[in-house]
Amino acid sequence: MLADLVAGALEDAERRRGERPLAEVEAAALARPAALDALTALAPAERVKIIAEVKRASPSRGSLAAIPDPAALAVSYETGGASAISVLTEERRFRGSLADLEAVRDAVSIPVLRKEFVADPYQVFEARAAGADLVLLIVAALDQKRLVELHELITELGMTSLVEAHSADELSRALDTGAGLVGVNARDLTTFELDRDLFGRLAGSIPSGVIRVAESAVKSADDVAHYRAAGADVVLVGEALVTSDPLATLEEFLGV
Numbered sequence: 001m002l003a004d005l006v007a008g009a010l011e012d013a014e015r016r017r018g019e020r021p022l023a024e025v026e027a028a029a030l031a032r033p034a035a036l037d038a039l040t041a042l043a044p045a046e047r048v049k050i051i052a053e054v055k056r057a058s059p060s061r062g063s064l065a066a067i068p069d070p071a072a073l074a075v076s077y078e079t080g081g082a083s084a085i086s087v088l089t090e091e092r093r094f095r096g097s098l099a100d101l102e103a104v105r106d107a108v109s110i111p112v113l114r115k116e117f118v119a120d121p122y123q124v125f126e127a128r129a130a131g132a133d134l135v136l137l138i139v140a141a142l143d144q145k146r147l148v149e150l151h152e153l154i155t156e157l158g159m160t161s162l163v164e165a166h167s168a169d170e171l172s173r174a175l176d177t178g179a180g181l182v183g184v185n186a187r188d189l190t191t192f193e194l195d196r197d198l199f200g201r202l203a204g205s206i207p208s209g210v211i212r213v214a215e216s217a218v219k220s221a222d223d224v225a226h227y228r229a230a231g232a233d234v235v236l237v238g239e240a241l242v243t244s245d246p247l248a249t250l251e252e253f254l255g256v
């Protein structure tokens with residue numbers, strides 16, 4: 001499944017490259033105002049922080065929410081106290097787009113993450129051209145050389161990588177990149193199984209100075225408390241927000 005998602009995302013990027021060559025996207029990326037400082041926005045604090053996700057659908061859950069106006073949803077997230085917004089831009093299974101990201105960027109003043117199966121530098125330039133401040137890199141989808149190259153490009157463009165792992169091995173590869181923001185995804189992206197305790201098993205290996213993000217499987221305030229007790233500085237939440245009143249849910253989650 002993960003290989004299919006990456007292959008599909010690369011095919012879609014190739015199609016867009018045909019319509020808008022790299023030189024044009026690169027120029028648009030360089031013309032953007034500087035990216036927001038996500039490491040400061042997500043820095044450890046007395047209270048847990050939330051990255052709130054714009055997520056219409058997913059391979060594991062199918063349709064979640066229509067989200068006709070992603071910018072309005074993002075404004076609710078910002079008003080509700082989210083520290084950053086994640087926008088799924090994958091088109092085939094998540095029904096997202098770069099246009100969603102651009103609309104969100106224009107509507108909020110907190111950092112915005114491009115959530116995508118990024119494997120090609122073109123996708124990084126696209127992210128910056130659309131106004132992203134952060135880009136997701138999934139360790140399981142990349143060999144180490146490519147992971148490091150993409151992380152370096154993201155950094156050169158002034159953005160922040162969120163480097164995502166799902167095992168001790170992947171975590172060690174994530175830390176080897178030198179990234180300051182590392183996520184542990186409870187969802188196995190090959191089987192979709194959820195393991196809410198994985199973060200707790202791996203968090204102790206993340207050195208202080210690296211921001212720890214617990215991703216996926218947050219359904220309730222108890223789940224946020226569970227991740228917080230295990231050492232999460234930040235939790236990334238999708239489904240629970242798009243299928244509820246986001247303001248009320250954020251208030252409940254941030255009260256933890």
Ligand SMILES: O=C(O)c1ccccc1NCC(=O)[C@H](O)[C@H](O)COP(=O)(O)O
Binds near residue numbers: 053060061237
């Ligand atoms: O959500 C999926 O089904 C999925 C399947 C395959 C690859 C990635 C997938 N999701 C991306 C994410 O990591 C989540 O959208 C994100 O962590 C939020 O998760 P949740 O709060 O459980 O919606």
